[in-house]
Amino acid sequence: MKKAYLGVDVGSISTKGVIIDKNNKILAEAYLWTEGNPIGAVKRLISELANQFEQKKYKVVGVGTTGSARKLTGTILGANVVKNEITAHAIGTTSLYPEVRTIFEIGGQDSKIIIIEDGIVVDYAMNTLCAAGTGAFLTSQARRLGLEVEEFGPLALQSNNPTNIAARCTVFAESDLVHKMQIGHRREDIVAGLCKAVVTNYLNNVGKGKKIKSPIVFQGGVSKNIGVIKAFSDVTKEEIIVDPNSHLLGALGVAILAKNKKSEKDFDFDINEIEFETRGVECKKCANNCEIICVFKDGYLIDSWGNRCENGAIKIKEQS
Ligand code: SF4
16 A cells, blocks of 8 residues: 555634645645544544545555644544644645745634745744734625625726725724725625735734745645735735645645655544544643643543643553
8 A cells, every 4th residue: 555644724713724645745635623622623633534544445544633733633633743833834835946045824713934045944933922914804894895805806806996905903894894884885896905005014023124025936725815815915016926736835845844754653533433623621739720631531631731841741551
């Protein structure tokens, strides 16, 4: 049987997964909403991938996880690689675009910028605090305008005169949007203005002080929005490259990292039968009161983290 590798990227909004072969070719892919339940999302993702995957021809021998729930997911899937999003996105992107110098990434609730030289990450920044430069912001503003977020991009392209929208933070942007609607700005101009506001906010926050050089690759869920792509191109005066799999590049990157690991272990797709549970426990041994996350598989503790020192470590008993 041929070898394959699974990469899973679990974020707060969406959960992504790919299975690749030894040449990094994607054999199966899935993208779904996390819906506040990373364990449930990973189970659904694995079922979806199993349906697409030729299990008679290939076997998965390596698993990598990334994203905000990477540790939890890594424990559940028995991953041999658990990596942060910066590394995963950089590896995924450079595998397709070896010359890339700048990666813009805008997801549902966070955004990042990665600066690359000769295929190596030399600088990066992440924004997890202000929503004004993220997909969640665009979705909420679309609703306010009575639109689906998918309608945003094509509508923005119809504008010749994007409305200026204060982009400093979500609250300012929202009140400014309402004001511009009341004084009669056209809907396409407001939508184009919002796309530009997301870009300006992004460049003034995560992009602040960064040496943005071409080629630029834009990824994450918001990279599907043609209005935001155009706004990036207008503001930076550079070509913006968006891969057809721009939403999967973190998962691809961590699958490649799993492939590069020497250790191999056959992966069992049948995780739906297994009961996983997480519990938070507060360590009271000092004033830090660390919240320790414990993961139980069929009632047995299989992993824990969150303790800032060894005094708070929770011992895992061997299953008999
Ligand atoms: S884990 Fe260590 S640092 Fe955290 S509360 Fe317990 S004793 Fe304090």
